[in-house]
Amino acid sequence: MSDADVLLRAEGVGKRFGGFVALQGVDITLRAGERLGLIGPNGSGKSTFVNCISGDFAQHDGRVTLGGAALNGLKPHRRARLGLARTFQLPQPFNSLSVLENVRVPLLFSGQSGSATARAMHCLEQVELAAKAEKLPRELTQVEQRRLELARAIALDPQLLIADEAMAGLSHAEIDQILLLLRRLNAAGTAVIMIEHIMRAVTEFAERLVVFVAGRKIADGEPRAVLSMPEVEGAYLGKQ
Numbered sequence: 586m587s588d589a590d591v592l593l594r595a596e597g598v599g600k601r602f603g604g605f606v607a608l609q610g611v612d613i614t615l616r617a618g619e620r621l622g623l624i625g626p627n628g629s630g631k632s633t634f635v636n637c638i639s640g641d642f643a644q645h646d647g648r649v650t651l652g653g654a655a656l657n658g659l660k661p662h663r664r665a666r667l668g669l670a671r672t673f674q675l676p677q678p679f680n681s682l683s684v685l686e687n688v689r690v691p692l693l694f695s696g697q698s699g700s701a702t703a704r705a706m707h708c709l710e711q712v713e714l715a716a717k718a719e720k721l722p723r724e725l726t727q728v729e730q731r732r733l734e735l736a737r738a739i740a741l742d743p744q745l746l747i748a749d750e751a752m753a754g755l756s757h758a759e760i761d762q763i764l765l766l767l768r769r770l771n772a773a774g775t776a777v778i779m780i781e782h783i784m785r786a787v788t789e790f791a792e793r794l795v796v797f798v799a800g801r802k803i804a805d806g807e808p809r810a811v812l813s814m815p816e817v818e819g820a821y822l823g824k825q
């Protein structure tokens with residue numbers, strides 16, 4: 586991959602909690618518009634990696650760039666302005682604000698106050714929540730709350746969206762709704778890293794798979810090839 590095609594470059598990313606090594610020596614390069622699936626057993630370091638990339642963990646080993654700009658040391662909102670967005674495993678809306686206000690907040694913080702309402706409505710339309718704009722988050726169903734989390738993440742029109750278990754706990758049909766939204770975002774040019782335990786969703790969506798086991802990247806490549814690697818079958822799928 587030439588430098589001009591690279592959107593995200595993570596080199597030697599690692600994180601310790603006290604003496605415990607949660608993540609070590611992870612190199613991942615993503616090109617603009619790519620769809621990457623990140624899988625691995627519980628506790629293998631997927632969310633830790635996301636938190637290092639998003640700036641939610643301020644201190645970590647290694648180097649991260651987005652579109653050539655160094656991210657190390659930048660707070661999450663600065664990374665968001667550079668084009669990086671993430672969703673959380675548990676949606677984190679402002680509970681006392683309406684659905685619309687929830688999407689306006691990131692826009693106001695980024696200085697886009699003039700057009701914030703129109704842009705927020707556009708995001709709600711993208712996730713098919715415009716009709717619920719005046720509701721409170723608690724009045725939404727679980728899948729609608731996931732869609733609101735996505736709308737908040739895409740408010741700043743990111744180049745990269747990291748979706749951390751955006752489909753956990755959803756029904757088959759609801760998973761399809763989220764997959765459709767992610768595909769539409771991707772078709773409009775947003776690269777997506779999907780962290781997911783639901784293998785059907787990952788294999789349908791991702792054009793490339795990365796596998797973490799015990800804080801290390803053990804595979805990176807075309808999904809079918811990766812899933813048939815003995816070390817992936819053994820470590821991740823529990824086959825010996």
Ligand SMILES: Nc1ncnc2c1ncn2[C@@H]1O[C@H](COP(=O)(O)OP(=O)(O)OP(=O)(O)O)[C@@H](O)[C@H]1O
Pocket residue numbers: 602607625626627628629630631632633634
């Ligand atoms: N803030 C923290 N303090 C201490 N240990 C942590 C912290 N965050 C994560 N860990 C540990 O780091 C390891 C990796 O956790 P992480 O949440 O990144 O895994 P994961 O692959 O995202 O798991 P899951 O699929 O269950 O979400 C785990 O052993 C976890 O207990």
